[in-house]
Amino acid sequence: MERLVRGVSQFQREVFPARKHLFQMLADRQNPQALFVTCADSRVVPQLITQSDPGDLFLCRNAGNMVPPYGEMTGGVSATIEYAVAALEVKYLVVCGHSDCGAMHGVITPAKVAHMPAVAQWLRHGELARRVVEENYPQLEGAAKLEAITKENVIAQIDHLRTHPSVAARCAAGKLELHGWFYRIETGGVEAYDTGRAQFVQLDGIAPPGITRIHSVPEEPA
Secondary structure, three states: OHHHHHHHHHHHHHHHHHOHHHHHHOOOOOOOOEEEEEEOOOOOOHHHHHOOOOOOEEEEEEOOOOOOOOOOOOOHHHHHHHHHHHHOOOOEEEEEEEOOOHHHHHHHOHHHHOOOHHHHHHHHHHHHHHHHHHHHOOOOOHHHHHHHHHHHHHHHHHHHHOOOHHHHHHHHOOOOEEEEEEEEOOOOEEEEEEOOOOEEEEOOOOOOOOOOOOOOOOOOOO
């Protein structure tokens, strides 16, 4: 806690004064360009990864970057998506998974989270990813299987996003793009799902087109 308090002091003493004009502009309005749905993992810092300023990203974070299908679970995730898309009219929606995801470990091995009933129930939203990998890549084990499920989960959650009326309507009107990313913690690398190539590709400064259709099975990791 002392470290957090020291951080607040440093922010108020050094960071805020240097960007006071920006914070004053944001005091009574926001106009984020993107909704960033990612994991609650402490190692994933969207603003740092994308080098975004305050006000650029509207964030939705939860274990495993899950998006429950519309109507199945009305809660914070659905409300955040609806507000970002319908009220703030974000132009881009990114679902970002990451390496060594604890939630995906739980999806692979449910016994690991059996003592946490709320977590176990939440991770049911990753069942599609688990089933696709189990049936299409039964030979995968260890890190390769974890990465495959993590990437497939990104695609699955984008599929779930399409069940949300606000998302479906703005996508149909060409006013919203959906993107799937995978962040590799140990290298800082970011891969994006390319629908044309039906696989995740390294971001090299140019993002692939928004996802207009879902390819059900991601590429097999090397």
